[in-house]
Amino acid sequence: MRVELTVNGQNKAADVEPRTLLVHLLREDFGMTGTNVGCDTSSCGACTVLLDGESVKSCTVLAAQADGRSVTTIEGLASADGTLHPLQRAFQENHALQCGYCTPGMVMVSMSILAENDTLDEATVREGLEGNLCRCTGYHNIVKAVLAAKEEMGAEL
Amino acid sequence: MYPSSFEYARAATVAEAITMLSSDEDAKVLAGGHSLIPLMKLRLASPSMLVDIGRISDLSYVRKDGDQIAIGALTRHRDLETSELLAREVPVLSRVAGQIGDPSVRHAGTIGGSTAHGDGAADLPAALLALGATMVVQGPSGNRTVPAAEFFKGFLETALAPDEILTEIRVPTGFSKFGFQKFNRRAQDWAIVGVVAVRSDRTNVSFINMGPTPLRASAVEERLAAGASVEEAASVADEGTSPSADINASVDYRRHLARVLVQRALSELG
Amino acid sequence: MTDPVQQEQIIGKRRIRREDPKLLSGENRFADDLVVPGALxxxxxxxxxxxARIQRxxxxxxxxxxxxVEVFSGKDLESEWAxxxxxxxxxxxxxxNPAHYPLAVEYVHYAGEGVVAVVARSQVEAVDAAGAVIVDYEELAPVLELEEAVKDTALAHEDLESNTSFVWALEPNPEAVDAAFRDAAxxxxxRFVQQRLIPAAMEPRAMVVVPxxxxxxxxxxxxxxxxxxxxxxLALTAGISETKLRVIAPSVGGGFGSKLDVYAEELLCLALARRMRQPVRFTEERGEGTMATIHGRGQVQHIELAANADGKVTAVRVKLLADMGAYLQLVTPGVPLLGAFLYHGVYDVGAYSFTCTGLFTNKTxxxxxxxxxxxxxxxxIExxxxxxxxxxxxxxxxxxxxxxxxxxxxxxxxxAGLVFDSGSYHANLEKALDKAGYSDLRREQEQRRAAGNxxxxxxxxxxxxxxxxxxxxxxxxxLNYGAGGWEAATVRILPTSKVQVVTGTAPHGQGHETSWSMIVADKLGISPDDVEVLHSxxxxAPYGMDTYGSRSLSVGGTAIYLATERVIEKAMKIAAHQMEVAxxxxxxxxxxxxVKGSPEQQLPLAAIAFEAFTAHNLPDGLEPNLEASISWDPPNFTFPNGTHIAVVEIDEETGRVQLVRYIAVDDCGNQINPxxxxxxxxxxxxxxxxxxxxEEALYDSSGQLLNASLADYLVPSACEMPSFELDSTVTPSPTNPLGVKGVGxxxxxxxxPAVINxxxxxxxxxxxxDCPMPATPERVYQLIQQASSK
Structure with a gap:
């Protein structure tokens, strides 16, 4: 079947089997390998992307379900000139990543956390991250980074 | 993991979806997919066809209808969580929906999908049971309604026929007070045991994961109705339940949790 | 007056990582991200x-x-292995050490062991076809528990006469131990159980072999x-000349020891690429990785202390049963030995004895x-x-x-025969107690107890x-280990005076590129941005012993430091020649x-680098180029140490344990990048x-792993963790010139132990x-019930 969607503002299309998951569409058909697969039970969140602006686990969404919709991946956050998004910068400045495998998912779910909360405190951030697992950082610096990004971005959102 | 192969059909209307379902007895309805796709990836479910009802535009709503709140089957957990109408009229549903899975799951999963899946370990079915909700079901021969108490039949089994679709859930208003206790080891996990308590002129209590289906805590309700104290009622909470043992809890511990959590949920009612 | 050319201190300053922009924008490549045309x-x-025995x-x-494309059994591939x-x-x-081949041939010894290899044009087609393979088994009794395994009533390997792989003892003074226990007040x-753990690096293992x-x-x-x-x-096992093999670790998404191994799938991809003359790749699914990637821990520990009436410990005696699982992987038997010398902990004890029995079970x-x-x-010990x-x-x-x-x-x-390098254990403890507000916590505990909270x-x-x-x-x-423990480094000053560092360490999240550039830049007085770091x-980087065991900084970093020193020595010769001074x-x-004393007479490193490159005017006999290679073998281990304090709250009615505060004071020696x-x-x-x-890998009585997914194996999330309260003490290690110890x-x-204590x-x-690990709500609830009913 044919799916057509917008990925990071670009129109994309592919012919896929119905059983193709959104994460496979992104990685295998579009070559966008920033989105990672860390489990097979919707538990780890490494595959998190934004679908119409909201975080979803792209391993639990069929490509067909994303047809006609808008997807944002980790590749779509920095400016065209390579300038990192304030959230990406906050992750770097706060050492919120080590091996970096969970990072795209962490960043994308954090985009939703930032968008959905006018104010943030540590508990809210931790609850927002509950569906994303990290084995390296102990979350301490990820939480700091999201709070710092909120501070930095303030009214932008 | 990859699901087994299946055919995919997208329905524009409920009627079209029913026709599609009627054409293939192994077909399954796809809403948000967050109950079904995980099972298909593990190949615990291998439907021959998925009928995607996700694009049916008029199935996502929360609106007041007399002394009931009507909720479209495609309303996502996130929409329940943030609905001001629901927060005012049936606050327990906002709270319960806001603790399902994790935020990304709540952006995709729907109340209809969760309810039609009928998992005794899921949160919303138990809440709907406590509220005495009514399921509006559409099939080839038209609409029918099923009370929540008759909807959940067995392990992952509901009153829905294979060619029927749950279209709306009707919830009575008036349960302004509630208690909700979800006990798990990790925030994202299913409840080891959960308790939903709601109160209007009476107090209804239901369990998450104390049996193959969501269960009303009948013993508790009866004791309360007879004027028993919270402690007395909670002390018999596990009567009539049939919890199973798994890697997270033994049967006895689940029964104990049921008693503790009922007491806590009832205390939240004030 | 400050010296205008006094160089800036780089070591010890917090520096954000150069690795991050690529990892944060999806530009880096993990193994499964690599696009390889024609890969099967x-x-x-x-x-x-x-x-079980494979019947058919x-x-x-x-x-x-x-x-x-092809389907292979273990028998089909027997000829592939040297x-x-x-x-x-x-x-x-x-x-x-039972023979262990990439695919089982006659018997299988754990659930998850590979039996048939399916090779297809896509992963999804291979998965579908794997579901159509039929294998008939004759089930055999599994050996699952250590205290049963040691009795040999059933055998994990039918052709071994015992489940015991080895008995290893460290008994420097058995008479003194006996005497201490005889005389103890x-x-x-x-008896403690170290449950099996699943490492669960977030990146599942992935590989591709390109012929x-x-x-x-x-x-x-x-x-x-x-x-x-x-x-x-790979060269030795697949019978391929080492010169014909190039191994690259691209971005690696965490390891924690689980990728410190040689795996069946790596050998299979290599052998199948050789046989089929086509690239072959494998990416593990989480549900199989929890069974097919190594597990950690798995011990039953018996520890005895003898002490005098003042609480001074006079002897420690340890008897260990260690679970090897079904086979000996790369360093399986050595893992208990890495602890064998440390069961007396930070304490000055008179006598010590340790014995370990390594046992086979039918588990991963x-x-x-x-x-x-x-x-x-x-x-x-704690x-x-x-x-x-x-x-x-x-x-x-x-x-x-x-x-x-x-x-x-x-x-x-x-x-136990080690020489601990440095430390101040009292200082760690007092600092941690102070930071925790220990006496206030004890007071609060008393109050809660008194109030029946x-x-x-x-x-x-x-x-x-x-x-x-x-x-x-x-x-x-x-200790009979089959290799050395050195590390290699090369430091090159390029013609434009940029610096290239080649290291034998293989980072997978540790930020070596950043830290190694800081070591070199600090020594050379240049910016870390001018130092590139090549690895993996x-x-x-032909020489290296790789990254594990908190070794990379203290061994690999030291090699880099020494190579930098050597480059400066060579540059010094060129500078002296150019400036015509000694x-x-x-x-x-x-x-x-x-020139000492007349700093206006000077030559910048950049000029020397270019001279070394053109080689127009070098001292007689001096080779062109500014480059030094070092292989450094450390004279001793390093001994990081510290005190950790955990504060928990326990819900008496449910048994739930919540970690509410965590205080850590660590001495990892000098810190390169805090x-x-x-x-x-x-x-x-x-x-x-x-x-x-x-966490605990749970098995049923037939040897099935019950929590093979991340839905059931409880890697904690942000919601289960508090923010941490950290501090440090610093006693530089005398073992290496950087004074570092390691902190991984x-x-x-x-x-x-802090949490369970x-x-x-x-x-x-x-x-x-006592409370066994993990301290699940049900376990803790039962402990409370049992204690209360006494």
Missing amino acids: HLVLVRSPHAH IDVSAAKSMPGV GPMPCAWPVTAEMK VTVSE SPMGGDYTVYSSTQIPHVLRVM PTDAYRGAGRPEATYA RAMDSLARRLELDPAEIRRRNFIAADKFPYESV PRRLGIGVSCYVEMCGLAPSRVLAS DTAI EEDLEYVGATFR LIVEGQVHGGITQGVAQALY EAGTIGSA AVVDALSDLGVT
């Missing part, structure tokens, strides 16, 4: 049984499935911690997992010290004070020392060579807390003295 996909059919394999249906899969650590001469005897078009040469991309070791082992093989042997040792404190009605802090190795005793020759408070103290900086090669030889490719009259400051040090400690603590409260494992080593402490007024 390998999927394995795995044994569903823990122990029928691949006919699978072979005719769409996209399937030998069985490697174990590099035969800890004793008599050690039993108090003794403590405890050269005409065959003969192979490039192996693998998510491994050990590209160098892997190259040697174990191997190194973050800390490898040292978390187990620390757990046993739990036992709390038991001793309870026996003597002493505060846990006080029993430790009375037994610490004093700061003035370093270098300290331990009763059902939210019980527990405070747990754990002091640790570990040995890392693996390792002096001669020591490894004495055997064609670029070398000893020159000094090197701020990337400039200048930002990275803290990150390592955070992650380490979390893995130890996970062992204490959440420290958090994991200190934390599990806190759990037991919270319940101690009920008479609870």
